[in-house]
Amino acid sequence: MKPKKAAPPRWAERLLTFFCAPHLLEEVQGDLHERFERQVLLFGVKIARRQYALNVLSFIRPFTLKRKKPEYPTTFLYSPTMLRNYLKIAFRNLVRHKMFSSLNILGLTTGTVCCLYILVFVKDQFGYDIHHKDAENIYRLHTHIEFNSGDQPGFNSGTSSPIIAPTMKKDFPEVMEYTRVLNFFTTKNNILGVEGKTATFTEDKGFLVDSTFFKVFNYRFVEGSPEHSLDAPYTVVLSTRVAKKLFGNEKAINKRIKVGNNVNTTTYTVTGVYDENFGRSHLRPSFLVNLNSGGFGEFARNNTEWAGNNFIYGYVKLKPNTDPQSVEAKIPSFLKRYGEKRLAELGMNKQIFLQKITDIHLHSKGITNQADKVSDISFLYILLTIAAFIQLIACINFVNLTTARSVRRAKEVGVRKAVGAFRSVLIGQFLGESMLIAFISIFLALPIVRLLLPFLNSLTDSSLELNITQNLDILLITVLVALSTGLLAGIYPALYLSSFKPVSVLKGTFKFNPASVVLRKGLVVFQFSIAIVLIIGVLVISKQLNYMQNKDLGFDQKQKIVVSLSNENAKSKFTALKNELLTQNQIKNIGGARYYPSSQFFEDMLVFKAGGSMDKGQLIKNNVADEGFFKTLGIKLIAGRNFTPADTNQQVILSEKSVKDLKLNVETAVGTQVFTGSGNDIATYTIIGIHKDYINNSLKDEITPVMTHYNSQPDYMILEAQTNDYTSLFANAEKIWKKLVPEVPFQYSFLDEDIQKQYVEEKTLRKIINSFTFIAILISCLGLFGLAMFTAEQRTKEIGVRKVLGASVVSITALLSKEFLKPVLIALVIASPLSYYAMSKWLEGFVYRTDVGWENFVFAGIAIFSISLFTVSYQAIKAALLNPVTTLKTE
């Protein structure tokens, strides 16, 4: 066996080949090897290898690094002259084929407008709560509750019991700071007024907060400073908007204002004004009041309930680099330590999780009781997908129109290759051309987005601004969109065009690659599939919205006006107001309640029937109403009687669903009693009636069981009008209102509008998809139009011959149209099951839903078919009408 030959170190060999100039490499390597062989013999392998490496290193000198100039220099392909030539050719091509260029640019510009806006919107949505210092260490406590009785689904809430956050700070060393935020009062509208002035305003989103609020969250103050601003009781910090409303341009600091319920009794001192436009937050407060200011805040501060009373937003700030899961893991034993007894009493299984505040805006699906409207990440994904698809459709146009007309560029490619262009250079040239078009589109798109911004903002219900110069991110997004569009649109045409063989092109034997024709058709199918999916989407969403609008909700929502009784005084005057207002013959009925349809129930109780106990109780929502409520809304009583003024809180009317949940019988339940509470603290309620279920919340959710107590001082007053002259009705009503409760503004809304507001999300989606569908169809048709134009041009001679031989205009039009309608038909076949699946999934999000409906597919099919027929036939008829003499005379 031959012994293995000693070899010099591999790395040194590699290093040498890397740095040594090619013309010197052979001799140098040869010398080194020769020396190596000799040294192996003389001193052995080890020393030889070391010497070899040293010698290689000794060659790192200028003379080996310097490359020899090749004898025949290749043309420098990116010389300014060549680049100028590429640009010139690109512009000449753009100008020469004006129609195709404008189709391309129009398509890409439209696509880019959508894309750009959506990207800016999505970027904006991701920017919530990131401005707080150490935002990644701030968490909100979210509560998950399940009941042992098991009949009712568990629920997630963004709120927690008030005592939990402060106790966590005490018990867990990881918790640096806590703060709590409480929705000001149960009513949506908080009254605000300046001390000594009679004018009042209403504001929602006022919060009661702990004095530590500004230690956890960052706000930029324009008056005062965040430190210690909320230390003293009865202090308030205003947003700039509210400060302006109350004080105009005067300074607000140290002034005294009246807030909310105690509008007549207590005043608060303004200790600061913050800029509400700084940063975006899931709270978006309009004013903040110290929790330590009596009333409801005092109740929260002194609350020691560990199981129930989950009504406050609790936040904790953890020490840097703390793993939230390690804190979460300690919570179960912590809850057990303090609340075991109480949780068992209520039959409640409670868990607390930490939710990053930066996640609240986009990742709160399924978590109820949010402080402000939250968005959903999946909505953003839908938007991004649509944007990507629209841009893709526009890119496909470019691909199709460029490859279809490649014959025109084939000669250029042939000549360039013949005089020595590499393929890579040609690819660069064609990619550069598509980049040029992409950048032209973006320069056109930017001002258009600017111009359309108010309209686009109304689609997404936002207030975005587009400041390219001030916002580097947006500039970056813009450039990235342009680059990726150019690449996406240009890569295939560039590869395709640069693949032509110069010999066949210049000899004139060049033929279309049939595969590219198939690909083109395939891409058209793809475009139209997207368009059809979108059309069907719009149709189904509209159908569902219509269904929800017309669905019998179990009550009459027409001609109902909801008036907010914002403070104690207004509530106590309810009966007087009612009697006065009913003297107006424009008003037919008046009812009062704490929660009217479309307003969320905040109160619930664990209720059990005789012989039961709390841990087997049913969670039933609580409402209060007067005797007019059911009558005004037209909710039918199916058993028992309505309330009378003689009733008290102890008399209740149950909903059909709650009767069923309590396992009572509709016929026999009236007159029996239900209970809540435990030990000595048991409340008893007598069922006096049962009403038919009505849909209180959104149609997305199941009907909840409701128990309504009698109360003659409700939070809202519902008027049933029997006139269409609302102006005079409101004028009269306001006159009476001002007489009885002058300090509270007259605030009203229409019930049917409030109900529809629950479907804002779906309506936004419909609006957006509506516009995008239009755009998708528009761009697809632009492409189809271009292709039809091209084919008609190509086939002029064929058409001439056909006409000479006796073909009719109709038959030629049909011949040309057929070619393009086939892909549209295939698209319909592909898109139908896809959209059926997607829309069925979407509809599953609604408890009350309509079906996808075959008529939508028929309608979408007819629509897309006629639109594309219209697009194609223009070119087809134009070609068919040409006089054969003009087309054939050159032959």
Added chain:
Amino acid sequence: MRRTYLGEFEEVVLLMVAILDGEAYGVTVSQALEEHTGRVVTFGTVHNTLIRLEEKGFVSSQLGGATNERGGRRKRIFQVTALGSRALQEIQQLRHELWQMMPPTKLRLTGL
């Protein structure tokens, strides 16, 4: 007289190329250097010098003579050009003349 720009090491290498007469390439030159002058230099230095000499026109080179231990790679064989041999002779001449001018006592004084 036109000065020939030759450094001391260049001169020695050029002399070696002349001595090796048709057998001069990187390995042999550095081996001869080691043998006759006792100077151990790296290949890089030798190559560098040879190439500089070629650039100055004192040597010419051609590729040839692949052998097995070189892995079949060719050598670059260096030959002294006419310019090179004249330069060597001129140096020799100059030294000789200078030695003639040396006063005999001087050498003794400096201990040579």
